[in-house]
Amino acid sequence: MSTQRSIEKVTVLINPLSGHGNGPSVGRKAVARLRERGVSVTEIIGTDADHARELAQRAVDGGADALVVVGGDGAISIGLQAAAQSGTPIGLIPAGTGNDLAREFGIPVDDPVAAADVIVDGEVQESDLARITLDDGSIVWVGTIIASGFDSLVADRANRLSWPKGPMRYNLAMLIELTRLEPLRYEIELDEETVQVDATLVAVANSRWYGGGMQICPKADTTDGLLDVTVVEHGRRSRFVRLFPRVYKGTHVDLPDVQTYRSxxxxxxxxxxxxxxxGDRVGPLPVTIEAVPSALHILSRPAA
Structure with missing residues (x-):
């Protein structure tokens, strides 16, 4: 469901590290456009993730018409923790390397002025969120994908590497993990069945995209009250490498060693x-994930 809402005052949370330090420049362009359109803007920049989350929560509690996040999916995640189930809309100014939640809602990922216009002219759309509960009871709200298996092993490896810098570190981590590829024994409890499988990766989705445009769960719908689950069964390394390019089109789910579920x-x-x-580390498995209908209000393009 979408509704019109007047946006007169917003709080803009800027991640200075997004897009390899491009966040402030993107933020300045977006803020200038919002003010040009007559919107009152309060800017906030957290010294770290916890501080940013505190400032975002304060903005939501203070009655801003919208919480606008300048950054990538990690920065947007901070906004989601504050805005989930609050009724306060989120506006997105993409400035990261992935921008997958913005892509899901048709928000321009390379034009901060156009993204700012969506905040002023767009509609407030209701969207589901995924809610993760860890075994220690802590809760994390998720807009895109919960990744585990090969993906998370690569991320763990990249976080441990001190060289090289930039995207090459992730590429090196991927090559290392490919040489170590082994079956991972999963138990996946769904609404109506329990699946035990030797897998390479398992992704649980609220929306379709991750990794900067890969449709790991191509049929995920942010309004259906369900999570989509993609399981890539373990197989030969060469077969997994050939599967990977198909993820960008979402056609990997047609392969016999890829299973999909909804729950x-x-x-x-x-x-x-x-x-x-x-895109951020949550914690060790096991985790419990639930689809929470209409937990997010997001400013998106008006319906055609």
Whole structure:
């Protein structure tokens, strides 16, 4: 469901590290456009993730018409923790390397002025969110994908590497993990069945995209009250490498070693595996994930 809402005052959260330090420049262009359109803007920049989350929560509690996030999916995740189930809309000014949640809602990913116009002219759309509950009881709200298995092993490896810098570190981590590819024994509890499988990766989705445009769960719908689950069964390394390019078009789900499921609630267990969500580390499995209908209000393009 979409509704019109007058946007007169917003709080803009800027991640200075997004887009390899491009966040402030993108933020300045967006803020200038919002003010040009007559919107009152309060800017906030957190000294770290916890501080940014505190400032975002304060903005939501203070009654801003919208919380606008300048950054990538990790920065947007901070906004989601504050705005989930609050009724306060989120506006997105993409400035990261992935920008997958913005892509899901048709928000321009390379034009901050056009993205700012969506905030002023767009509609407030209701969207589901995924809610992760870790075994320690902590909760994380997710807009895109909960990744585990090969993806999270690569991220863990990249985080441990001190060289090289930039995207090449992730590429090196991927090559290392490919040489170590082994079956991962998963137990996945769904609404109506429990799946035990030797897998390479398992992704649980609220929306379709991750990794900067890969449709890991191509049929995910942010309004259906369900989570989509993609399981890539373990197989030969060469077969997995050939599968990977198909993820950009979403055609990997047609392959015989890829299984898909839908469920309101998912519990994943796999020893030694970490869950990542919206590109950031969440914590070790097991985790419980639930689809929460209409938990997010997001400013998106008006319907055609």
């Amino acid at each position: 309101c609630k998912v519990r994943m267990q796999c020893e030694g595996i970490t869950a990542y969500a919206d």
